[in-house]
Amino acid sequence: MNDPSIIRRLYGRRQGHKLRQGQAALVEELLPRVSVPDGPLDAATLFGEAQGQGRPLHLEIGFGAGEHLAGQAAAHPDTGFIGCEPFLNGVVGALNHIRDGDLANVRLHMGDALEVVERLPDASLERVYLLHPDPWPKARHAKRRMMNHGPLDAIAAKLKPGGEFRLGTDDPTYCRWSMMVMNQRRDFTWTATTAADFLTRPDDWPETRYERKARRQRHEVWYFRYQRV
Numbered sequence: 001m002n003d004p005s006i007i008r009r010l011y012g013r014r015q016g017h018k019l020r021q022g023q024a025a026l027v028e029e030l031l032p033r034v035s036v037p038d039g040p041l042d043a044a045t046l047f048g049e050a051q052g053q054g055r056p057l058h059l060e061i062g063f064g065a066g067e068h069l070a071g072q073a074a075a076h077p078d079t080g081f082i083g084c085e086p087f088l089n090g091v092v093g094a095l096n097h098i099r100d101g102d103l104a105n106v107r108l109h110m111g112d113a114l115e116v117v118e119r120l121p122d123a124s125l126e127r128v129y130l131l132h133p134d135p136w137p138k139a140r141h142a143k144r145r146m147m148n149h150g151p152l153d154a155i156a157a158k159l160k161p162g163g164e165f166r167l168g169t170d171d172p173t174y175c176r177w178s179m180m181v182m183n184q185r186r187d188f189t190w191t192a193t194t195a196a197d198f199l200t201r202p203d204d205w206p207e208t209r210y211e212r213k214a215r216r217q218r219h220e221v222w223y224f225r226y227q228r229v
Contacts, residue, residue, distance in 0.1 A: 019088070019092065023092045026092060026095045026099065027088070027091070027092060030098065030099060031108065034107055034108050035107065035108055035109065035110075036082060036107045036108065036109040040119055041116065041120050041121075042120070042124065043055040043080050046080055047080050047107075051104075055079065055105075056078070056079045056080065056126045057079070057080045057082065057120075057125050058072065058076075058079055058080070058082070058125065058126060058127040058129070059082040059113070059116070059117070059125055059127075059128050059129070059158075060081065060082070060084065060128075060129040060131070061084055061113040061128065061129065061133070061146060062086075062113065062130065062131070062132075062134075062146075063083040063084070063085045063090065063094055063131075064090050064209065064210060065090050065093030065094065065208075066083065066085075066090065066093045066094030066095075066096075066097045067093075067097070067206060067207070067208050068129065068205075069083045069094060069097070069106065070094065070097030070098065070103060070106070070206075071206030072129075072204075072206060073103045073106045074101050074103060077104075077105055078105075079105060079126075080106075081107070082106075082107050082109065082116060083106060083108050084108075084109045084111070084112070084113035084116055085108070085109075085110060086110065086112065091108060091110045094108055095108070114151060114154055117154050117155065117158055118154060120158050122157050122158060123158070123159065123160045123161065123163075124158055124160070125158045125159050125160065126159075126163050126164070127159075127164045127165075127166065128158075128159060128163075128164075129166045130146055130147070130165070130166070131166070131167070131168040131208055131210070131211075132168055132170065132208060132211065132214075133146050133147070133169070133174070135169065135171035135173060135174035137171065137173050137174075142177065145174070145177065147167070147177060147178045147181050149181065149184075149185075152182075152185065152188075156185075156228060161228055161229070162227060162228060163228040164191075164225055164227055164228070165188060165225075165226045165227075165228065166205070166223070166224065166225050167223075167224040167226070168208075168221065168222070168224070169221070169222055170214035170221045175222050178224065182224075188228060189226065189229055190224070190225075191225045191226065192224070192225070197223075197225075198222050198223050198224055198225075199220070201223055202223065202225075
């Protein structure tokens with residue numbers, strides 16, 4: 001299908017407000033210990049031979065401040081989690097969760113998620129999360145959306161057969177666009193059988209601050225789960 005490099009350029013600011021002293025220290029001390037290493041990746045290179053052996057892997061694209069990532073990691077200590085986020089302030093939020101929750105099963109990449117995805121073996125991921133991505137609502141910016149065939153080709157290649165791709169959004173345009181794109185694919189099956197399946201957040205789907213904000217603004221939120229064929 002399409003080339004995933006279509007979204008290689010990261011738009012927007014990499015850093016928001018200036019880091020406080022404690023935040024800067026967290027980045028300096030903890031981030032190097034939990035950063036995704038260079039080179040080819042698998043559970044062993046991410047978590048060590050002893051801890052990584054046979055460990056399932058999940059990946060979150062754009063984890064925001066890390067609430068969902070940390071919630072999943074705490075609930076599934078035997079699973080390895082890879083979180084990718086280009087914005088420094090979001091990475092700081094995740095580092096706080098990792099420290100406070102003593103989460104040894106999380107690795108972070110501050111940058112483009114596809115740079116990590118392409119270094120993983122095919123059929124190595126059990127689940128991929130894309131929650132409340134930037135909708136790029138203008139039609140001329142549609143090619144910047146993660147929900148395009150190029151990125152989805154890369155995700156599909158790395159998911160195990162039967163693995164799950166989860167998408168959450170409160171943007172109606174992005175919702176319609178995503179449904180249109182996914183309907184064109186034959187390598188994913190939408191698992192919903194009733195409206196409640198995509199209108200109600202599943203119990204094992206930790207809430208994010210973006211979702212809470214959407215609810216406060218009385219936005220509808222949609223929860224999509226697709227199974228890799």
